[in-house]
Amino acid sequence: MEGKVQRSWGGKLALWAFYAFCCYFVWMMARFLWVVSDIQTPPGADSGQWISALLGAVVLGSVGVLLGAIAWYTRPRED
DSSP, rough: OOOOOOOOOHHHHHHHHHHHHHHHHHHHHHHHHHHHHHHHOOOOOOHHHHHHHHHHHHHHHHHHHHHHHHHHSSSSSOO
């Protein structure tokens, strides 16, 4: 019976970096929503803070996609 294929050290590092970033992303989005929802806008003013939170989510999401792609690329494979 063959042994289980293991990740290399670089693969483990990439996977842990992805996991840590996922936790950071969830914390940051909760913080964005908590802070932005507390802001009282004057009547007639636009809600630019929501656009800022959405753009922040897009930027963090693109970084997460990049880290996820690196973690997927470094996955263990059988030869």
